[in-house]
Amino acid sequence: METKRIVFVGVGGQGNLLTSRLLGEALLSAGVPAVVSEIHGMAQRGGIVESAVLLGDVSSPIVSNGEADVLVGFEPAETLRTLARCNEGSVVIANTRPLPPFTVSIGQGKYPPVDEILDLIRKRVKKLISFDGNALAEEVGNPLSLNMVMLGALIGSATIPVSAEQMKAVISSSTKKAFLDSNIKAFDLGMKKAL
Amino acid sequence: MHKLLKDAPGSHFLLLGNEAIARGALEAGLAFATCYPGTPSSEIPEQFQNISRETDLYFEYSVNEKVAMEVAAGAATAGLRTMVTMKHVGLNVAADPLMTLSYVGVKGGMVIVNADDPSLFSSQNEQDNRYYARLSGLPMLEPSNTQEMKDFTVAAFDLSEKLEIPVIIRTTTRINHIRGDVAFGALRPRKTKDVFKKNPFRYVTVPAVSRNLHKILLEKFDKALALSNESPFNSITGSGKFGIVTNGVSYNYVLDAVKDLHIEDKVSILRLGFSWPMPRELCKTFMKKVEKVLVVEELEPIVENDLKAIAQEVGLSLKIQGKGVAGLSRLFEYDPGMVRQAVAAYLGIDYKAPVPVDLSAAPQLPGRPPNLCAGCPHRATYYSVKQAFGKDAIHPTDIGCYTLGLLPPISMADFLICMGSSVSSACGFSRATDQKVAAFIGDSTFFHSGITGLINAVHNNHKFTLVILDNGTTAMTGHQPHPGVDAKAMGLDGTRVSIEEIVRACGVKDIHLVKPFKVAKTIEAAKAARDYDGLSVIISQEYCPLFAKAIGERKKSRPFQVNHSKCKNHRDCINLIACPAMYLDGEQVEINKDLCIGCSVCAQICPENAILPLKE
Numbered sequence: 001m002e003t004k005r006i007v008f009v010g011v012g013g014q015g016n017l018l019t020s021r022l023l024g025e026a027l028l029s030a031g032v033p034a035v036v037s038e039i040h041g042m043a044q045r046g047g048i049v050e051s052a053v054l055l056g057d058v059s060s061p062i063v064s065n066g067e068a069d070v071l072v073g074f075e076p077a078e079t080l081r082t083l084a085r086c087n088e089g090s091v092v093i094a095n096t097r098p099l100p101p102f103t104v105s106i107g108q109g110k111y112p113p114v115d116e117i118l119d120l121i122r123k124r125v126k127k128l129i130s131f132d133g134n135a136l137a138e139e140v141g142n143p144l145s146l147n148m149v150m151l152g153a154l155i156g157s158a159t160i161p162v163s164a165e166q167m168k169a170v171i172s173s174s175t176k177k178a179f180l181d182s183n184i185k186a187f188d189l190g191m192k193k194a195l
Numbered sequence: 196m197h198k199l200l201k202d203a204p205g206s207h208f209l210l211l212g213n214e215a216i217a218r219g220a221l222e223a224g225l226a227f228a229t230c231y232p233g234t235p236s237s238e239i240p241e242q243f244q245n246i247s248r249e250t251d252l253y254f255e256y257s258v259n260e261k262v263a264m265e266v267a268a269g270a271a272t273a274g275l276r277t278m279v280t281m282k283h284v285g286l287n288v289a290a291d292p293l294m295t296l297s298y299v300g301v302k303g304g305m306v307i308v309n310a311d312d313p314s315l316f317s318s319q320n321e322q323d324n325r326y327y328a329r330l331s332g333l334p335m336l337e338p339s340n341t342q343e344m345k346d347f348t349v350a351a352f353d354l355s356e357k358l359e360i361p362v363i364i365r366t367t368t369r370i371n372h373i374r375g376d377v378a379f380g381a382l383r384p385r386k387t388k389d390v391f392k393k394n395p396f397r398y399v400t401v402p403a404v405s406r407n408l409h410k411i412l413l414e415k416f417d418k419a420l421a422l423s424n425e426s427p428f429n430s431i432t433g434s435g436k437f438g439i440v441t442n443g444v445s446y447n448y449v450l451d452a453v454k455d456l457h458i459e460d461k462v463s464i465l466r467l468g469f470s471w472p473m474p475r476e477l478c479k480t481f482m483k484k485v486e487k488v489l490v491v492e493e494l495e496p497i498v499e500n501d502l503k504a505i506a507q508e509v510g511l512s513l514k515i516q517g518k519g520v521a522g523l524s525r526l527f528e529y530d531p532g533m534v535r536q537a538v539a540a541y542l543g544i545d546y547k548a549p550v551p552v553d554l555s556a557a558p559q560l561p562g563r564p565p566n567l568c569a570g571c572p573h574r575a576t577y578y579s580v581k582q583a584f585g586k587d588a589i590h591p592t593d594i595g596c597y598t599l600g601l602l603p604p605i606s607m608a609d610f611l612i613c614m615g616s617s618v619s620s621a622c623g624f625s626r627a628t629d630q631k632v633a634a635f636i637g638d639s640t641f642f643h644s645g646i647t648g649l650i651n652a653v654h655n656n657h658k659f660t661l662v663i664l665d666n667g668t669t670a671m672t673g674h675q676p677h678p679g680v681d682a683k684a685m686g687l688d689g690t691r692v693s694i695e696e697i698v699r700a701c702g703v704k705d706i707h708l709v710k711p712f713k714v715a716k717t718i719e720a721a722k723a724a725r726d727y728d729g730l731s732v733i734i735s736q737e738y739c740p741l742f743a744k745a746i747g748e749r750k751k752s753r754p755f756q757v758n759h760s761k762c763k764n765h766r767d768c769i770n771l772i773a774c775p776a777m778y779l780d781g782e783q784v785e786i787n788k789d790l791c792i793g794c795s796v797c798a799q800i801c802p803e804n805a806i807l808p809l810k811e
Contacts, residue, residue, distance in 0.1 A: 011563065012565075020374075021209070021374060024209050024374050024375075025209050028207065028209045028376055033376070034375070034376075035340070035341075035373055035374070035375045036209075036373060036374035036375070037369060037372060037373045037374075038372045038373075038374070039316055039368075039372065046563070046565055046566045046568070046775055047563065047564065047565035047566075048563055057454070058451055059339075059340070059446075059447035059448075059450045059451050060447045060448050060450075060451045060530075060531040061369055061373040061375075061444070061447065062369065062530055062531065063531075064530045064531050064532025064533065065532065065551040066532070066548065066549035066550055066551035066552075067531070067532055067549050077560050077561065077563075078563070080554075080557060080558075080560060081560050083552055083554060083557075084551045084552065084554060085551070086551070086552050087549045087550055087551060087552060088550070088552065090552075100561070100778065101561050101562065101563035101564075102566050102773065102775045102778075103561045103562045103563065103564070104561045104778075104779075105769055105773075105777060105778045105779050106603070106604060106769060106770060106773055108561065108562065108603075109559070109560070109561030109562060110559075110561060111561055112558035112559070112560065116558055117558070120556065120557055120558075124552040124553065124554075125552060
């Protein structure tokens with residue numbers, strides 16, 4: 001089986017670790033060998049959170065620079081910061097809504113224009129799929145469903161061997177009832193952005 | 196039912212590495228577990244805590260790692276199957292019991308899980324604790340994936356009982372925090388009580404006893420060596436002339452490198468899973484069949500040096516290399532690309548690594564360091580202490596969320612080496628300088644190793660201020676309880692130990708209890724503590740807001756907002772407090788009402804009284 005290396009990056013609180021875990025569950029249930037890696041510890045304190053899913057005939061749990069097939073970025077500046085994981089053949093799925101770090105507020109750096117970030121990414125990789133994921137999450141009435149939007153877009157990009165149905169089955173079995181409906185809607189909206 | 200309790204042999208689950216270790220322990224009939232939490236080991240005891248609520252498994256968060264090791268040693272000596280977990284630097288704290296427990300040995304299987312942290316994701320150093328196996332004479336197992344984390348744990352208990360000594364499972368952050376497929380095995384029954392049979396000539400380590408016990412430990416070591424030579428966890432695969440020796444997470448990188456480079460027929464791999472005692476016979480067999488050896492091991496060149504010694508013993512002069520080959524360093528963790536490069540360089544294969552995208556034209560990105568949360572009481576305490584002590588005071592600090600006080604604009608962390616070092620190093624700083632000293636320590640860290648330093652400070656008449664940041668929980672590692680927590684609020688059994696009473700009982704005369712969200716009073720207390728001619732202690736009490744929310748104790752407070760008709764843009768709020776709920780909208784400070792928890796500290800320091808509760 002072909003090996004795929006997917007990197008997820010976001011900011012603490014955006015739910016990126018849940019996304020990689022759910023993808024891992026879906027791959028396992030689809031019979032695809034997969035390993036997920038996470039960095040814990042600082043996630044609740046506004047830091048950068050990165051996780052990875054590697055699937056197929058692969059043992060390593062992490063992705064070296066230049067080796068990501070897909071980068072899923074929950075926040076534009078962090079997507080750019082992590083772009084070194086990609087090569088010219090990579091697919092990047094990027095949320096365009098910025099979440100400026102606190103350092104910007106106290107004058108220790110400037111947040112570059114999002115268009116500039118996206119233009120650069122577009123020029124460097126094979127394909128950029130970008131959209132305002134937070135707007136979609138707000139549209140379904142659940143601002144915390146950004147991670148489902150991003151997961152939907154990843155499945156929609158058809159870069160990995162998991163179907164929307166398989167993914168939704170895992171989401172359904174791991175989501176509290178109160179959020180299930182909005183999570184599935186968010187997933188669908190994200191998926192449409194990538195089709 | 197907890198998912199790790201499922202009696203479902205053969206079923207597959209996606210488990211976190213740490214969950215796999217917990218499952219392995221349960222399959223081995225674990226009856227008794229202790230720990231002090233520490234990243235990346237903390238999710239193991241988290242499972243045990245939950246499981247202990249629905250089974251007869253005994254679990255405790257001990258006060259520190261030494262205590263955890265000794266509590267577990269007692270239970271294991273009585274005959275129970277016991278596990279103790281900690282991070283690598285925790286084993287330093289527990290090294291004292293470890294070194295003689297190895298002499299005494301155990302009756303029930305005892306497994307010590309030690310989690311190393313190459314690359315220092317959340318630690319103060321990246322020491323290589325494989326040395327502890329060598330130092331203590333205890334066997335060490337090093338799993339490489341989630342399935343092995345479970346299987347090796349089961350085997351470790353059996354090995355421990357067979358040899359009657361504790362067995363160390365050594366992991367690294369990357370192994371603890373992977374998720375992968377685990378096929379469950381059968382759950383063995385737990386034995387939760389036994390009878391201790393007295394035997395002072397084994398258990399009481401006076402010199403005459405220990406002289407004999409050391410001999411016994413060496414005999415056990417020889418038995419362990421024989422088992423290591425035969426262990427399925429140590430294996431030779433392939434029949435090529437180029438040897439690669441590897442362990443732990445690096446084994447995965449080697450497997451992938453060999454596959455990616457299509458050199459399966461050129462290499463032989465010796466994988467060390469039962470890594471101490473080093474399987475010397477297997478190593479000899481391996482080195483005799485290859486022409487040269489590359490050692491792929493993170494951190495110290497331990498296997499590399501051992502192999503060189505073994506080769507010398509059997510008169511082999513083959514080349515053995517590890518550190519220094521194409522980027523393989525003693526620093527930080529390895530990654531798949533790095534190992535692929537090293538293997539290619541070692542075999543002389545022409546290999547071109549994938550080229551990362553060119554980011555030379557990328558705009559400069561603002562940093563995103565982790566930050567104290569919005570409404571974190573530590574920020575408020577730091578602000579008030581700074582008002583009293585100014586910028587020239589020395590601030591020894593300690594290990595916890597509050598270490599983030601290092602970052603501007605707080606910038607109140609001057610010295611940190613280990614848990615508890617704030618108090619004791621303050622003794623030294625205050626004697627060696629004429630500068631004011633205000634040290635910071637968290638509540639859990641105070642219990643862990645701050646109390647002895649405080650007694651030392653009282654006894655030796657040191658003059659400084661200790662600020663105990665009591666947020667009611669062990670916040671950094673995920674809100675574990677400690678002796679000072681309100682156990683009832685957490686739904687736990689446990690007797691609350693009062694920090695104030697301890698401080699008083701240690702002999703401290705000048706004690707200030709403050710609520711850090713009351714800024715003026717806290718500053719006043721800090722000034723009094725500063726001016727006290729002796730040792731003063733400030734206990735700053737306010738729940739961690741994340742913890743308060745989790746246990747339903749957070750009071751509803753209205754978020755605050757900036758009234759722009761009053762604001763004169765001094766920006767004291769954003770420049771001095773730096774709460775992440777604040778941001779600049781153009782030139783004006785705004786407060787994100789979704790992040791603000793209404794602590795009101797910014798409102799209290801605004802010179803124009805321009806920060807007010809949001810009107811409903």
